Amino acid sequence: MKTIACSATVPQGGCEKTVTAATADEAKQMLGAHAQEAHTDMVTSATDEDKTNWGKNFDENVWPNTPDDK
Numbered sequence: 001m002k003t004i005a006c007s008a009t010v011p012q013g014g015c016e017k018t019v020t021a022a023t024a025d026e027a028k029q030m031l032g033a034h035a036q037e038a039h040t041d042m043v044t045s046a047t048d049e050d051k052t053n054w055g056k057n058f059d060e061n062v063w064p065n066t067p068d069d070k
């Protein structure tokens with residue numbers, strides 16, 4: 001399990017909401033649902049390229065560099 005803050009995925013958001021998940025896909029689903037609710041303006045104004053880059057950053061940087069919960 002890993003615990004990840006929303007701000008780790010899109011730092012300019014400054015949000016400290018956290019999710020705890022066993023897999024990267026589960027974390028992305030939970031963070032995506034949170035973003036839809038709490039950051040509607042950012043999500044609706046994001047381009048497809050923005051969304052692709054967020055996913056890529058999560059897969060390449062955020063998930064692998066987040067330590068497992070103890």
